[in-house]
Amino acid sequence: MAKEVERKFLVRNDAWRSRVSRVIAIRQFYLSIGADRSTRVRVSDGSSAKLTFKFGSNLPERDEYEYPIPLDEALSMQAFAIGSLIEKRRHLVSHGGYTYEIDVFTGELAGLIVAELETPDHVPDAALPEWLGREVTGDQRYSNAVLALSEKTHSTITALAS
Amino acid sequence: MAKEVERKFLVRNDAWRSRVSRVIAIRQFYLSIGADRSTRVRVSDGSSAKLTFKFGSNLPERDEYEYPIPLDEALSMQAFAIGSLIEKRRHLVSHGGYTYEIDVFTGELAGLIVAELETPDHVPDAALPEWLGREVTGDQRYSNAVLALSEKTHSTITALAS
Numbered sequence: 001m002a003k004e005v006e007r008k009f010l011v012r013n014d015a016w017r018s019r020v021s022r023v024i025a026i027r028q029f030y031l032s033i034g035a036d037r038s039t040r041v042r043v044s045d046g047s048s049a050k051l052t053f054k055f056g057s058n059l060p061e062r063d064e065y066e067y068p069i070p071l072d073e074a075l076s077m078q079a080f081a082i083g084s085l086i087e088k089r090r091h092l093v094s095h096g097g098y099t100y101e102i103d104v105f106t107g108e109l110a111g112l113i114v115a116e117l118e119t120p121d122h123v124p125d126a127a128l129p130e131w132l133g134r135e136v137t138g139d140q141r142y143s144n145a146v147l148a149l150s151e152k153t154h155s156t157i158t159a160l161a162s
Numbered sequence: 163m164a165k166e167v168e169r170k171f172l173v174r175n176d177a178w179r180s181r182v183s184r185v186i187a188i189r190q191f192y193l194s195i196g197a198d199r200s201t202r203v204r205v206s207d208g209s210s211a212k213l214t215f216k217f218g219s220n221l222p223e224r225d226e227y228e229y230p231i232p233l234d235e236a237l238s239m240q241a242f243a244i245g246s247l248i249e250k251r252r253h254l255v256s257h258g259g260y261t262y263e264i265d266v267f268t269g270e271l272a273g274l275i276v277a278e279l280e281t282p283d284h285v286p287d288a289a290l291p292e293w294l295g296r297e298v299t300g301d302q303r304y305s306n307a308v309l310a311l312s313e314k315t316h317s318t319i320t321a322l323a324s
Binding site: 001031073 | 217227238242
């Protein structure tokens with residue numbers, strides 16, 4: 001179990017692209033999505049899989065439990081996905097001693113780019129890279145779980161949340 | 163991943179008690195419950211824990227995925243349980259080449275006794291032990307997930323199912 005403390009930002013321009021240290025191809029889907037929790041299956045680089053539970057709607061901090069699972073089981077569980085498969089390329093970029101993850105979505109969400117900074121530290125605005133755009137921490141529309149949901153399922157989660 | 167094929171019965175009398183080969187103390191709770199799926203955490207004999215996903219409302223057959231998890235994480239996830247903790251003593255009894263699991267509930271559900279037979283075989287009525295009562299396979303009221311749910315949560319799942 002870990003406390004996940006994560007800030008999320010839009011991305012203003014492409015300046016980060018020259019500083020990428022690593023790219024990870026991610027495919028992920030959800031087995032359950034509730035107002036205060038989600039269960040995610042993520043396959044990285046087509047070669048490893050893990051299961052992640054996140055609890056708590058008190059963003060940016062959430063409780064997270066993560067377990068590696070066999071790749072073949074992860075792939076077969078896709079048959080039980082709620083909402084859409086999320087496909088993205090995660091780019092790791094270092095800035096000021098922190099690692100930023102820039103997710104460039106492909107597939108159904110092509111065009112969307114979101115940057116994440118995972119740290120319990122308070123990073124002042126002046127220390128953030130200039131290519132970051134507006135902060136969207138806590139904005140449910142940028143939650144991957146919500147992004148995975150179709151219109152129909154979205155009504156369900158809204159009903160659950162109210 | 164496994165296909166779980168399970169029949170469930172009420173228990174007519176106590177004749178099974180003289181044939182118990184093993185007793186397991188079970189404490190379990192649910193992290194998510196939907197119309198066609200559930201996520202369960204089970205702690206057995208206070209010493210080992212596993213996470214189980216069940217998919218499919220087409221009882222008696224369901225898809226099941228099971229993973230061992232650290233005991234301390236299982237215990238800490240109880241803070242996120244949906245509904246009540248289920249406590250029961252599972253008694254293993256052999257009859258006619260099959261193992262029956264007789265769950266004697268304690269705690270909030272004290273008084274309830276349910277027997278399960280997990281096999282893909284067709285076991286004819288004549289081969290069933292005489293102490294079995296009415297078959298309740300597929301009767302959602304005897305689903306452990308439904309038993310865990312309080313009145314309030316029960317309304318939610320009914321809404322989700324419709």
